[in-house]
Amino acid sequence: MKRISSRQITPNGSAPGAPSSTESQxxxxxxxxxxxxxxxxxxxxxxxxxxxxxxxxxxxxxxxxxxxxxxxxxxxxxxxxxxxxxxxxxxxxxxxxxxxxxxxxxxxxxxxxxxxxxxxxxxxxxxxxxxxxxxxxxxxxxxxxxxxxxxxxxxxxxxxxxxxxxxxxxxxxxxxxxxxxxxxxxxxxxxxxxxxxxxxxxxxxxxxxxxxxxxxITRRELGGLLKNRNLVLLALAGCGALWGTVGFGAWGNALMTKQYGISPVTAGSISALFGVGAVIAKPLLGWVSDLLNGATKLVSIVCLICFAAMLAVFGQCSTVTQFYVVAPLLGAVAFGYTPVLIAQVTRASGAKSAGAAAGFTNAIWQSGSALAPIFVGQVYAASHSFSYALLTLAAGPICGAFILLFVARRPAYDQQRAPETPGQSTVSQHPVNSH
Missing domain, CATH: 1.20.1250.20 (MFS general substrate transporter like domains)
Structure with a gap:
């Protein structure tokens, strides 16, 4: 029987090649x-x-x-x-x-x-x-x-x-x-x-x-993130998505009040339903993306298309009842894509560079947050049209969905395993990836 040296024991106490406790449980x-x-x-x-x-x-x-x-x-x-x-x-x-x-x-x-x-x-x-x-x-x-x-x-x-x-x-x-x-x-x-x-x-x-x-993380790895095609595309797609999400958050109440004379309290309650839909949808779509492993790109594209469509539908509403019905559905798709996009970012970068990748992409995403309210305000001031303002917001997620079409499907870096060498365990080579 071959003797296993202490140097060949993984941090979980298992022999090389055996599944670690964090992988099995x-x-x-x-x-x-x-x-x-x-x-x-x-x-x-x-x-x-x-x-x-x-x-x-x-x-x-x-x-x-x-x-x-x-x-x-x-x-x-x-x-x-x-x-x-x-x-x-x-x-x-x-x-x-x-x-x-x-x-x-x-x-x-x-x-x-x-x-x-x-x-x-x-x-x-x-x-x-x-x-x-x-x-x-x-x-x-x-x-x-x-x-x-x-x-x-x-x-x-x-x-x-x-x-x-x-x-x-x-x-x-x-x-x-x-x-x-x-x-x-x-x-x-x-x-x-x-x-x-x-x-x-x-x-x-x-x-x-x-x-x-x-x-x-090394300088070379950091530079590699900026050259990572998938990360750049995800950053641009998220910018378009947040254009719609934050733009609606900034102007939704004001537009309902100005266009249809809805009281601020009622507009606030409609927006509250918008938030309820978001709270429910985020973990649900995150769970769905886990079940459909490898299909996160499809899930995010479908969500963004539905987001744009619901913005257009919301723009056609004119009564309080209609707004109450549509608001939670709009909230679900207006925020549901976020965990799916974040998961794609971490898969594209690998666990080791997940922090830098998240920071880089979120910085680009937030530019959509800053620009959308300005453009929507100008469109509404020029047209005084509720539907035109909502269509302006819908342009963001449509662009985001289109950009996601070009994200290449590659093996997730943090799921790749390097070949083991004698005396080394999988855990020691990939310490953060024992799941």
């Missing part, structure tokens, strides 16, 4: 990991959208003109886009756990300090810092999920991405009330303390990988 602790990164993303997004829920009354009390209320949002997104690129590289250099902690700590401090804002300049600077901090948590979360969930990442990313939709609901339902009861300054201070405390929880509970962390 994924660790249950990964669900704790998923909750930690999900809640961090949720808090980060609540911090991001909190200002929009109180901007009108608070801006008036600070003496900020209506035209300048959006300056804080602009400041945040300037920092956010920059941080996505830097945070992605940092994630693949020092690990997702450290990056997420380093993102949450300054975000908590900056959000707390925003409660002391008394003028436009101070608020702009603090929102810029908040954006620079918050932009790193997304890539860190994607990297960690890719390491822990492997082939099951679709449903995990579907749950992870519900944080953004749920954060909008939470922020709109809590921040204005807290502001009325305790003052808007204290509302931001509470959010800052909560974010800072969750960074401490993250320090104790979060782990980068179920096995040995992957090695540091």
């Amino acid at each position: 994924p660790p249950a602790y990964r669900w704790t990991i998923l909750f930690v990164v999900w809640f961090a993303f949720l808090l980060s997004y609540v911090d991001r959208v909190a200002w929009s829920t109180v901007s009108a009354p608070v801006g008036q009390s600070l003496g900020i003109s209506v035209a300048m209320l959006g300056a804080f949002v602009t400041a945040f997104y300037i920092g956010y886009v920059v941080a996505n690129v830097i945070g992605g590289i940092l994630t693949d250099t020092i690990g997702g756990r450290k990056t997420l902690i380093l993102a949450l700590l300054p975000l908590g401090v900056a959000t707390f300090c925003f409660g002391y804002t008394h003028n436009l300049r101070t608020g702009f600077a603090l929102q810029l810092v908040m954006g620079l901090s918050a932009g790193a948590d997304y890539s860190a979360g994607v990297k960690i999920i890719a390491s822990w969930f492997g082939k099951d990442r679709g449903r995990a990313l579907g749950f992870y991405s519900t944080a953004t939709s749920l954060a909008v609901v939470i922020a709109n339902s809590t921040v204005p009330s807290m502001s009325n009861w305790f003052g808007w300054q204290n509302a931001f201070r509470v959010l800052g303390v909560a974010t800072f405390c969750w960074a401490i929880v993250t320090f104790f509970l979060l782990r980068d990988s179920p096995t040995t962390p992957s090695s540091r």
